[in-house]
Amino acid sequence: MKSLFYSRFFILLPWVLIVIIMIDVDTKRSSVRDTAHFYLSRLGSAPRRARTAPAGRNRTAPPVVYAVTPTYSRAVQKAELTRLANTFRQVPHFHWIVVEDAGGRTELVSRFLARCGLAHTHLHVLTPRRFKRTGMPRATEQRNAALGWIRQHRSPRDRGVVFFADDDNTYSLELFEEMRSTQRVAVWPVGLVGGRRYERPLVEKGKVVGWYTGWRADRPFAIDMAGFAVNLQVILSNPRAVFKRRGAKPGMQESDFLKQITKVEDLEPKAHNCTRVLVWHTRTEKVNLGNEPKRHQDSVHIEV
Ligand SMILES: *[C@@H]1O[C@H](CO)[C@@H](O)[C@H](O)[C@H]1NC(C)=O
Numbered sequence: 695m696k697s698l699f700y701s702r703f704f705i706l707l708p709w710v711l712i713v714i715i716m717i718d719v720d721t722k723r724s725s726v727r728d729t730a731h732f733y734l735s736r737l738g739s740a741p742r743r744a745r746t747a748p749a750g751r752n753r754t755a756p757p758v759v760y761a762v763t764p765t766y767s768r769a770v771q772k773a774e775l776t777r778l779a780n781t782f783r784q785v786p787h788f789h790w791i792v793v794e795d796a797g798g799r800t801e802l803v804s805r806f807l808a809r810c811g812l813a814h815t816h817l818h819v820l821t822p823r824r825f826k827r828t829g830m831p832r833a834t835e836q837r838n839a840a841l842g843w844i845r846q847h848r849s850p851r852d853r854g855v856v857f858f859a860d861d862d863n864t865y866s867l868e869l870f871e872e873m874r875s876t877q878r879v880a881v882w883p884v885g886l887v888g889g890r891r892y893e894r895p896l897v898e899k900g901k902v903v904g905w906y907t908g909w910r911a912d913r914p915f916a917i918d919m920a921g922f923a924v925n926l927q928v929i930l931s932n933p934r935a936v937f938k939r940r941g942a943k944p945g946m947q948e949s950d951f952l953k954q955i956t957k958v959e960d961l962e963p964k965a966h967n968c969t970r971v972l973v974w975h976t977r978t979e980k981v982n983l984g985n986e987p988k989r990h991q992d993s994v995h996i997e998v
């Protein structure tokens with residue numbers, strides 16, 4: 695009995711190994727495909743609308759605020775985007791760059807943007823599967839796709855400020871007027887973040903001298919994604935500054951990015967020398983879909 699088991703085992707073993715090797719080769723190939731797709735989709739992400747001279751070339755008008763919002767499909771996506779659009783519609787000279795984590799533009803987001811009443815650019819790039827793990831920084835590819843679009847479609851003649859506006863935050867309208875005057879890189883406090891009521895840059899005599907934060911104060915720029923804005927010309931004159939995947943840790947993305955374009959002593963403190971909170975991390979509560987039927991039961995299709 696035992697010897698029968700062993701002989702079967704040794705007959706099967708090589709086949710099992712061959713199958714394992716084939717699966718491995720296949721996933722490696724598909725990750726190469728993912729990467730190729732990533733770069734190709736970036737090339738294909740030019741806006742569909744041919745634009746006339748972008749707002750922001752007019753020297754007498756204020757600089758345009760470019761808000762970069764990475765987004766991905768989930769139950770609360772449309773609700774979050776609606777909340778954001780309702781804020782952004784009240785901001786003059788504004789351009790929304792929405793970047794989907796998807797293999798193509800989804801119908802939901804396309805329809806939403808077409809009706810949102812905002813100047814916008816709709817991009818998409820799929821996060822390669824190997825980066826979709828907990829402990830990996832998120833939205834890196836999407837933010838970089840937005841930076842790529844800005845560098846391709848804006849020139850030294852354009853005046854603007856780039857801000858990374860995640861779709862789960864709450865923004866005061868005052869924040870946009872604070873950031874609009876950014877000469878190089880501006881910073882300000884962020885509420886409800888890092889396990890604290892707020893985090894903020896510490897300012898002395900109008901200069902940033904340190905960070906009030908509950909987490910890794912040793913980061914060169916201990917700041918949240920929602921806590922800074924960058925002048926458009928700084929983005930253009932540092933063409934290689936991107937959010938990094940290689941060696942990046944979650945929570946270090948902001949610091950790694952800012953290191954490439956500025957120094958702490960050059961930061962411009964906004965919001966009354968960083969004493970006022972004008973943006974909050976307000977994640978929506980995880981929705982309960984416990985009663986959602988497995989198979990579609992309603993007689994009509996409802997987009998949520
Ligand atoms: C430039 O902006 C100013 C103020 O917003 C406006 O009055 C003017 O008509 C604009 N000029 C052009 C050429 O668009």
Ligand SMILES: *[C@@H]1O[C@H](CO)[C@@H](O)[C@H](O)[C@H]1NC(C)=O
Nearest residue numbers: 897898899900901965966967
């Ligand atoms: C910020 O601090 C500087 C230097 O102390 C001061 O001159 C300036 O008026 C302050 N700004 C605001 C808005 O409080």
